[in-house]
Amino acid sequence: MAVAPGAAAAAVATGLAFGPGVLSGGHGASVASAPTAGEYTTKAGVFGKLLPAGTGKISEVSLMRMVKQVPKAPLSKPVGPYDGDYAVVRPDGIGYITVHVATRTEIAAKTGGKGLENPCKDAPKDGRVGCTTQKLSDGSLLGVWETPASDPALHPTPAWGREFTAVLVLKDGRALRVRDSTGYQGEGQLGRLLKTPPLTRDQLTKPIQNPALRP
Numbered sequence: 182m183a184v185a186p187g188a189a190a191a192a193v194a195t196g197l198a199f200g201p202g203v204l205s206g207g208h209g210a211s212v213a214s215a216p217t218a219g220e221y222t223t224k225a226g227v228f229g230k231l232l233p234a235g236t237g238k239i240s241e242v243s244l245m246r247m248v249k250q251v252p253k254a255p256l257s258k259p260v261g262p263y264d265g266d267y268a269v270v271r272p273d274g275i276g277y278i279t280v281h282v283a284t285r286t287e288i289a290a291k292t293g294g295k296g297l298e299n300p301c302k303d304a305p306k307d308g309r310v311g312c313t314t315q316k317l318s319d320g321s322l323l324g325v326w327e328t329p330a331s332d333p334a335l336h337p338t339p340a341w342g343r344e345f346t347a348v349l350v351l352k353d354g355r356a357l358r359v360r361d362s363t364g365y366q367g368e369g370q371l372g373r374l375l376k377t378p379p380l381t382r383d384q385l386t387k388p389i390q391n392p393a394l395r396p
Contacts, residue, residue: 228263228280231391233384237269237276244277247369248339260284261357261396268371269379275372276342276364276379280394285354297356300324300348309346322350323389325382330363339367342374345382347389359389 222241229239244266246254259265261282269276288296301312301324312326325347333340342363349357363375380388388394 224263224265225267228267231263231388231393232278233380233387236379237271239278240268240270242266242268242277242371244279247371248365248367250368261394263394269375270372271375271379273373274364274375275370276375277360277362278379279358279360279362281358282394282396283356283358288354288356296354297348297350298322300350301326317390320352323386324348324350325386327382333366339365339370341365343378345378345380345385347385349389351395355395357389357394359385359394361385 225239225241229236232239243254243256245256246252259282261280263280264282265280267278267280269278285296299314300322301314309326309328312324314322314324316322325345328341328344328346330342331340342365344360344362346358346360351357361378361380363378364370364372366374378385
């Protein structure tokens with residue numbers, strides 16, 4: 182997911198990640214009935230319980246539909262049980278958390294069969310800062326980085342705020358991505374940007390390791 186600081190944050194809307202399309206969705210049949218903005222679904226309620234207490238009020242949304250202002254645009258069929266976009270509502274604004282599981286087939290198609298290795302090495306060079314990789318006890322690799330807010334002069338619509346992203350490359354070749362954003366300014370925005378991402382960098386490393394997010 183892009184080319185300048187903050188451009189990676191637009192990846193949810195543009196369908197890019199680790200190079201064109203990896204970890205961005207793009208499998209199977211469309212799910213035309215998926216929420217567009219702010220629906221307090223059962224899925225959102227259960228997902229919220231996987232997050233730290235005090236994260237905020239969680240609702241299910243579609244960032245792609247919101248950003249593109251196409252309420253009935255077809256969406257990709259989720260792979261993991263909690264794949265999707267979630268709005269995080271707090272008194273100071275609305276941020277977003279996005280979850281996506283990428284299959285071996287999806288990753289192979291987007292990497293020419295090479296697969297993903299070091300998450301920091303495979304990430305696009307687009308202004309991400311502080312990228313670190315940790316090998317976990319089960320052999321998986323956890324990469325975490327920060328993307329500063331985009332410059333509205335360069336990316337006026339949408340202008341994404343600061344975010345953290347974590348990617349877990351599993352030993353079986355699949356990968357899980359969780360993106361944690363302060364929000365965006367532009368068409369379809371639900372509220373002002375949060376002052377900080379919904380989860381801290383350290384907090385983000387906990388849910389991404391939760392097996393409940395995997396199929």
